[in-house]
Amino acid sequence: MKRRSVGTFLLHAGLTLAGLSAIFPFLWMLLLSLQETSLTLTAPALRWPWPPSFANYINAWHAIPLARYYANSLLVAGAVALGQVITGLLAGYVFARLQFRGRDLLFLLFLGTLLVPTEVTLIPSFLLMRWLGWVDRLPALTVPFLAHPTAIFLLRQYLLTLPGALEDAARMDGCSHLQVLWYIFIPLALPAAGVVGLFSFLWSWKAFVWPLVIIQTPARYTIPVGLAMLQSELGTDWPLLMAATALATLPVLLLYAAIQRRVRVFDYGF
Secondary structure, X not given: OHXXXXXHHHHHHHHXXXXXXXXXXXXXXXXXXXXXXXXXXXXXXXXXOOOOOOHHHHHHXXXXXXXXHHHHHHHHHHHHHHHHHHHHXXXXXXXXXXXXXXXXXXXXXXXXXXXXXXXXXXXXXXXXXXXXXXXXXXXXXXHHHOOOHHHHHHHHXXXXXXXXXXXXXXXXXXXXXXXXXXXXXXXXXXXXXXXXXXXXHHHHHOOOHHHHHHOOXXXXXXXXXXXXXXXXXXXXXXXXXXXXXXXXXHHHHHHHHHHHHHHHHHHHHO
């Protein structure tokens, strides 16, 4: 019993250190955002700002059109998250519940696309967007990412865990496959769909390379590209940049706070 308590203590201590190391960059960002710019050149890199200065947040909001970048990112990330949840549920149901020749092989080939680095597809994707006439347009940030193998894999795995008796009963009552999916599996898969939506939103919200390549008009920039505009060759106002970065993290934190209950249910039920 004593050996088990020591092991539990060491486990909790290790998890606590891991959590502190994960939150340390976020804490540093907040502390730096509350400092005056003049103090960053003379004061230690990590110090408690006193008195705290909230002027950086006001200046960051006006230094760049942050409200416009917010709107662009919310539109893009929201569309991508919704699209990946819908396509993930549809394709996940097909791969999990339907029986047809070559299903498993097709699923493995589909998952194989995860092994292809994003950098390899960057130029072909750009050429395709140019052919479609979508360069410098927001559809280029959403349409290519409305389906993703990771979302389909997660939802397929979750749908596999649901009892087949529910589907059999619905089919005996005359329900079609879409009705089975809509009335039975989607309500049961909401925890998994919430997790997939959160991950998809976060991935799209923080995407930098593809928006930087495909978008040329500053009014269509997303948050990560807009934050890069605060850096210049003459120097960087780090408190201003950290304040803008802190503002950029708010939507993701609020979204997680809104669906954390479903995320917890998914963690315990998957």
